[in-house]
Amino acid sequence: MVQAVLAIDQGTTNSKAVLVDVDARVLGTGSAPVALSTPRPGWVEQDAEDLWQSVLRATSTCLATASVGVEVVGIALSTQRESVVGWSRSGEPVGPVLGWQDVRTAEWCARLPATIDQLVRRTGLRVDAMFSAPKMRWLLDRSDALVGTVDSWLIHKLTGCREHLTEAGNASRTLLFDVVQLDWSPALLDAFGVPRSALPDVRRSDAGFGVTAGVPDLPDGIPIIAVLADSHAAMYGQGCTQTGMVKATYGTGSSVMTPVEDFVETGCTLAWLTDRPVYALEGNIVSSGAALAWTADLLGLPDVGSLVSLAETVPSAEGVVLVPAFAGLGAPHWDRQARAALTGMNSSTTRAEIARAAVDAVAHQICDIADTIPGAVKSLRADGGATVSGLLMQTQADLLGRPVEAADVPEVSALGAAELAWKTLGATTGWAAGRSYRTFEPRLDAAARSELRDRWAGAVASVRGQRA
Numbered sequence: 001m002v003q004a005v006l007a008i009d010q011g012t013t014n015s016k017a018v019l020v021d022v023d024a025r026v027l028g029t030g031s032a033p034v035a036l037s038t039p040r041p042g043w044v045e046q047d048a049e050d051l052w053q054s055v056l057r058a059t060s061t062c063l064a065t066a067s068v069g070v071e072v073v074g075i076a077l078s079t080q081r082e083s084v085v086g087w088s089r090s091g092e093p094v095g096p097v098l099g100w101q102d103v104r105t106a107e108w109c110a111r112l113p114a115t116i117d118q119l120v121r122r123t124g125l126r127v128d129a130m131f132s133a134p135k136m137r138w139l140l141d142r143s144d145a146l147v148g149t150v151d152s153w154l155i156h157k158l159t160g161c162r163e164h165l166t167e168a169g170n171a172s173r174t175l176l177f178d179v180v181q182l183d184w185s186p187a188l189l190d191a192f193g194v195p196r197s198a199l200p201d202v203r204r205s206d207a208g209f210g211v212t213a214g215v216p217d218l219p220d221g222i223p224i225i226a227v228l229a230d231s232h233a234a235m236y237g238q239g240c241t242q243t244g245m246v247k248a249t250y251g252t253g254s255s256v257m258t259p260v261e262d263f264v265e266t267g268c269t270l271a272w273l274t275d276r277p278v279y280a281l282e283g284n285i286v287s288s289g290a291a292l293a294w295t296a297d298l299l300g301l302p303d304v305g306s307l308v309s310l311a312e313t314v315p316s317a318e319g320v321v322l323v324p325a326f327a328g329l330g331a332p333h334w335d336r337q338a339r340a341a342l343t344g345m346n347s348s349t350t351r352a353e354i355a356r357a358a359v360d361a362v363a364h365q366i367c368d369i370a371d372t373i374p375g376a377v378k379s380l381r382a383d384g385g386a387t388v389s390g391l392l393m394q395t396q397a398d399l400l401g402r403p404v405e406a407a408d409v410p411e412v413s414a415l416g417a418a419e420l421a422w423k424t425l426g427a428t429t430g431w432a433a434g435r436s437y438r439t440f441e442p443r444l445d446a447a448a449r450s451e452l453r454d455r456w457a458g459a460v461a462s463v464r465g466q467r468a
Helices: 048-064 106-110 116-120 132-140 150-158 186-192 230-238 289-298 304-311 351-370 390-400 412-424 446-463
Strands: 002-010 014-020 026-033 070-079 084-087 146-149 165-167 201-203 224-229 245-250 254-260 268-273 277-285 321-323 341-343 379-383 404-407 437-440
Touching: 002 048, 002 150, 002 230, 002 412, 014 048, 014 412, 026 048, 048 084, 048 150, 070 150, 070 230, 070 412, 084 132, 084 150, 106 132, 116 186, 132 146, 132 186, 146 150, 150 165, 150 224, 165 224, 224 230, 224 412, 230 245, 230 254, 230 268, 230 277, 230 379, 230 412, 245 351, 254 268, 254 351, 277 351, 289 304, 289 351, 304 351, 304 390, 321 351, 321 446, 341 446, 351 390, 351 446, 379 390, 390 404, 390 437, 390 446
Parallel strands: 002 070, 070 224, 165 201, 245 379, 379 404
Antiparallel strands: 002 014, 014 026, 084 146, 245 254, 254 277, 268 277, 321 341, 404 437
């Protein structure tokens, strides 16, 4: 029997399970989809029970397909972040999961008094419907429930409804957690109207989160060793620990993160908390993989892979620009009033050029955030499903003007959580140092890069109602 950590990566559109031994060998994998629904414009929901069942299905497949006999010595969690679940103390959901993309509370956020901006500075965030506190308030207005982010929901279910806990990095995405004092902020709880009694207790990322109880296919008593938010887990797994190292996770949305020595009041997040807090500057993109999926649907293509293949048939978008502000724009603009636009078309525009514009849009949005990072960006480490596209990674390098290193494995978030778990168990780890990457060097000259970036900036200014 080989000892392994079961790493569960619960994301926006699917749940993955990965068995990882102490040498970072992947011994088994499993995956299950999670449905999204949009009952109204701007509303994005999931079903909490479906989310939990997807984790069970992914875990079952992972264990059944293990390449060798495995003893699971611990569980590590990597989870989607700002989405909010409400449930009764017996573990029954009391409403929909409000997804991180959900903007039903945007108008409510806009009506909050200006004085709250002073309070949220201790969170490193800004008041926006993306973050958890407004969603928690919405659920609590409709039910007397426990509330938490997805990590706390999974911990509750994995432990047989015995624990109501959350990890510090996930808590830092709620607008309720003081990332300097490392605790829930009474002033922010009061400002958002979220009672402390409804919230989970906060623990260090490696502090332990109870043991399994009544989970199908798993024996009782397996410790939940480590928990990380998915984007934070990717940074941990990528080994991005030094100034100038930047990672980008390409998912439904995108997260761009770089470590910093100390907390700053704008655009900062708590990446993880172990023996000390580790902070990172972060920018969040609302629609990246979602933009590719939308364009595939628009063009009548079966999937994103087909879209990318079509985009590869043309050398450029020929002036076509897609700004995927379907729910407004995230970082660095944070303009929820912006609306999507497809510009620059003429009678000669083809489906391929529209597809290419969608690929370009993902890369441009990453560049917008990278441009705000203090100091020089040395390189970009990329992870997430979309990194399989050589076209996207080369486009990213060209527009960024810096090398892009795409991780050789798709499960970086899961591996990051597993690495922290193994380290907590006393193993010596450093898996990123031994990982291979596909490196994409920029090919565009400065003038061509500047022209493309200026065209993009003009399109963004237009959807925001501004002059370029």
